[in-house]
Amino acid sequence: MTTGAEQEGKRRGRRPAGADTKTALIEAARAVFTEQGYEGATVRTIARRAGVDPAMVNHWFGGKEGLFAKSVLQLPIDPSTIVSQLLEGDLDTIGERVVRTFLTVWDSTGGGHFAALVRSVASHQLAVEGLRDLFLKQIFGRIVAKVGVDNGLFRANLVASQLIGMGMVRYVTQFEPLKNTDIETVVAAVGPTIQRYFTGEITAPQPHGSA
Amino acid sequence: MTTGAEQEGKRRGRRPAGADTKTALIEAARAVFTEQGYEGATVRTIARRAGVDPAMVNHWFGGKEGLFAKSVLQLPIDPSTIVSQLLEGDLDTIGERVVRTFLTVWDSTGGGHFAALVRSVASHQLAVEGLRDLFLKQIFGRIVAKVGVDNGLFRANLVASQLIGMGMVRYVTQFEPLKNTDIETVVAAVGPTIQRYFTGEITAPQPHGSA
DNA sequence: CCATTAATTCATCACGTGTTGAAAAGTTTG
DNA sequence: CAAACTTTTCAACACGTGATGAATTAATGG
Numbered sequence: 203m204t205t206g207a208e209q210e211g212k213r214r215g216r217r218p219a220g221a222d223t224k225t226a227l228i229e230a231a232r233a234v235f236t237e238q239g240y241e242g243a244t245v246r247t248i249a250r251r252a253g254v255d256p257a258m259v260n261h262w263f264g265g266k267e268g269l270f271a272k273s274v275l276q277l278p279i280d281p282s283t284i285v286s287q288l289l290e291g292d293l294d295t296i297g298e299r300v301v302r303t304f305l306t307v308w309d310s311t312g313g314g315h316f317a318a319l320v321r322s323v324a325s326h327q328l329a330v331e332g333l334r335d336l337f338l339k340q341i342f343g344r345i346v347a348k349v350g351v352d353n354g355l356f357r358a359n360l361v362a363s364q365l366i367g368m369g370m371v372r373y374v375t376q377f378e379p380l381k382n383t384d385i386e387t388v389v390a391a392v393g394p395t396i397q398r399y400f401t402g403e404i405t406a407p408q409p410h411g412s413a
Numbered sequence: 414m415t416t417g418a419e420q421e422g423k424r425r426g427r428r429p430a431g432a433d434t435k436t437a438l439i440e441a442a443r444a445v446f447t448e449q450g451y452e453g454a455t456v457r458t459i460a461r462r463a464g465v466d467p468a469m470v471n472h473w474f475g476g477k478e479g480l481f482a483k484s485v486l487q488l489p490i491d492p493s494t495i496v497s498q499l500l501e502g503d504l505d506t507i508g509e510r511v512v513r514t515f516l517t518v519w520d521s522t523g524g525g526h527f528a529a530l531v532r533s534v535a536s537h538q539l540a541v542e543g544l545r546d547l548f549l550k551q552i553f554g555r556i557v558a559k560v561g562v563d564n565g566l567f568r569a570n571l572v573a574s575q576l577i578g579m580g581m582v583r584y585v586t587q588f589e590p591l592k593n594t595d596i597e598t599v600v601a602a603v604g605p606t607i608q609r610y611f612t613g614e615i616t617a618p619q620p621h622g623s624a
Numbered sequence: 625c626c627a628t629t630a631a632t633t634c635a636t637c638a639c640g641t642g643t644t645g646a647a648a649a650g651t652t653t654g
Numbered sequence: 655c656a657a658a659c660t661t662t663t664c665a666a667c668a669c670g671t672g673a674t675g676a677a678t679t680a681a682t683g684g
Contacts, residue, residue: 218609239450242451242452243671245672253631254633255633256672257632257633259672260674308493321534338588359588359590363578363583363603364606365593366581367577367579370574370577377535378566382479382620383620383621384619384621386619387617387618392571392574394609395575395609399602406598407595408594409590409593434662455640457641458638468662469661470642470643
């Protein structure tokens with residue numbers, strides 16, 4: 203007890219049992235990447251948080267990059283499922299449903315996944331394309347196509363802007379009171395916006411400099 | 414071409430004339446911070462881009478942090494002026510005016526300032542607070558206070574969410590077609606959203622878990 | 625119960641970082 | 655023109671990074 207060298211947690215070799223190092227590393231990585239971004243997060247910090255040796259990152263994931271891919275870029279949703287669920291209900295209430303689903307999905311992990319994704323956009327071009335692909339092509343692009351209105355891509359852009367902004371404010375910058383506002387309250391406030399972007403009157407986009 | 418040692422651009426001592434090193438560094442810094450984020454950007458990269466020696470960063474700005482403050486955190490706007498201008502017109506069209514002003518201000522630097530701010534949010538807690546202070550307290554908070562509606566802070570949050578999201582999509586992830594859409598077209602599409610957040614009916618926020 | 629395999633730790637490597645101090649060369653001042 | 659000052663380059667430092675390989679210990683299988 204005097205020097206602490208007798209603590210058994212530091213002995214060498216294989217650990218007694220179970221002790222799922224892989225999972226512990228993924229969870230610690232998600233937390234640290236979320237707080238620090240890709241460059242700011244260090245392998246040593248992640249390993250310390252997970253209570254294991256930094257070398258385990260290489261052993262299990264082949265390096266920092268691999269751990270990043272298996273933690274942050276692993277989304278908590280299946281886009282196809284989400285889209286077909288959203289398209290089942292009435293078209294007049296799709297705005298509300300989209301907002302409710304968006305918040306439910308990202309709230310389920312405490313916003314960590316969303317924040318991590320946005321934070322990694324900073325230093326990783328890979329993440330930018332991931333975000334674009336996820337929101338535009340796989341989700342809102344598909345919905346707009348099914349709904350069958352004009353200016354589909356422009357509408358998808360508008361929807362993405364409001365929802366990404368909502369995620370920024372709720373999960374990343376964490377403004378009060380939106381950070382802790384009940385989902386249904388937000389649905390009532392933002393739902394009509396999304397509804398209008400989907401089915402309301404939207405004039406066609408003009409390229410720059412034709413005002 | 415063999416050794417390249419004869420190029421005169423590498424001579425020591427004070428440069429011939431003018432050669433505004435400070436400005437060159439600030440501009441290079443803004444570009445590199447925008448592309449790489451705070452941690453990802455290195456002093457050496459910035460200096461090379463500006464065509465000067467890395468040591469100049471310390472000489473003129475006292476270090477990387479100082480250069481960051483003088484480039485990225487130096488906003489292209491004066492909040493007070495903006496706010497009083499926005500409050501001059503009719504209250505029924507404040508939504509349009511806010512969107513138009515937002516886009517005009519950030520477009521003026523090609524979106525670089527906004528992207529840099531968001532990118533630095535990733536690794537810099539300082540930038541998070543800067544963003545929160547700028548949008549909530551200094552701009553939308555003041556407007557909401559002057560307008561004098563209920564749930565002021567909640568409304569300010571909603572406005573911020575839509576505009577920050579617009580900036581994300583237009584300047585950071587650069588989705589098409591929003592990236593290149595004419596300002597007035599965007600005003601027509603998003604103006605009503607902001608108008609409703611300011612003066613429409615918005616139910617009061619409920620804390621989590623009371624659905 | 626011994627040999628093999630898997631999991632973990634440790635010491636260390638090569639490298640890139642931000643920063644520093646001294647030397648060199650131009651500019652300004654008397 | 656010479657002294658003082660300012661601007662710039664260069665070499666180097668101390669440090670932290672991600673990664674590697676050998677040593678060590680537990681689990682496993684015949």
